[in-house]
Amino acid sequence: MIDAGKLRERVTVQIASGTTNALGETVLAWANSTAVWASVEGVSAREALAAGQQEVTVTHKVQLRYLPGLTQNMRLAWRNRTLEIVSLLEHDNRRRHEAICQETRDG
Numbered sequence: 001m002i003d004a005g006k007l008r009e010r011v012t013v014q015i016a017s018g019t020t021n022a023l024g025e026t027v028l029a030w031a032n033s034t035a036v037w038a039s040v041e042g043v044s045a046r047e048a049l050a051a052g053q054q055e056v057t058v059t060h061k062v063q064l065r066y067l068p069g070l071t072q073n074m075r076l077a078w079r080n081r082t083l084e085i086v087s088l089l090e091h092d093n094r095r096r097h098e099a100i101c102q103e104t105r106d107g
Contacts, residue, residue, distance in 0.1 A: 002063060002096045007037035011062060012077040013070065030075065038064040040078055058086060062099040066090065070097055075104075 014030045021027050041061045060083055062076060076083040076099065083101035091098060 002039070002065060006039045007064070009038050009040045009078060010035055011038045011040065011064070011083075012036075013067070014075050014077055016073065016075075032077070033074070034067065036064050036067060038062050038076075038078075040083075057102055058100055059083075059103040060101045062097075062101055064097050064099070066094045066096055070099075076101065 012035045013033045015033045016028045016030055018026045019029055039062070041063075043058050043061055062078075062083065070088065072085045072088050075085060082104050083099070084104050085099045086102050087100040089098040089100070090096075
C-alpha cells in the first residue's frame with residue numbers, strides 16, 4: 001500500500017495516437033489522458049549504471065496507485081518534463097504501479 005502522504009506530485013498520463021501526414025508518414029501525437037498523484041524520485045548514479053545494461057538511461061522512478069489500462073506505450077508529463085515509461089511494474093496485488101522512466105527532450 002502506498003502512503004498517501006508520499007504522493008505529492010501531479011503527473012499526467014499521455015497516450016500516443018498515430019496520424020498520417022501529407023507524405024504518408026505516420027506522425028505520433030500525444031494527448032493528455034488522466035492526471036494522478038504520484039511520488040517521483042530521481043534515481044541514483046548506481047541505479048542508473050545498473051539499469052545501463054539496457055541501452056536506456058533510467059532517470060526516474062514514479063510510484064502511483066494502480067491505474068487500470070496503464071501500459072509501457074504511454075508516457076508521463078511532470079513539471080514540464082516528459083518521462084517515457086521504460087518498465088512498468090505492478091506491486092501489492094495490483095494496488096500500485098511503479099514506472100521506471102527515462103526523461104526525454106521534446107523537439
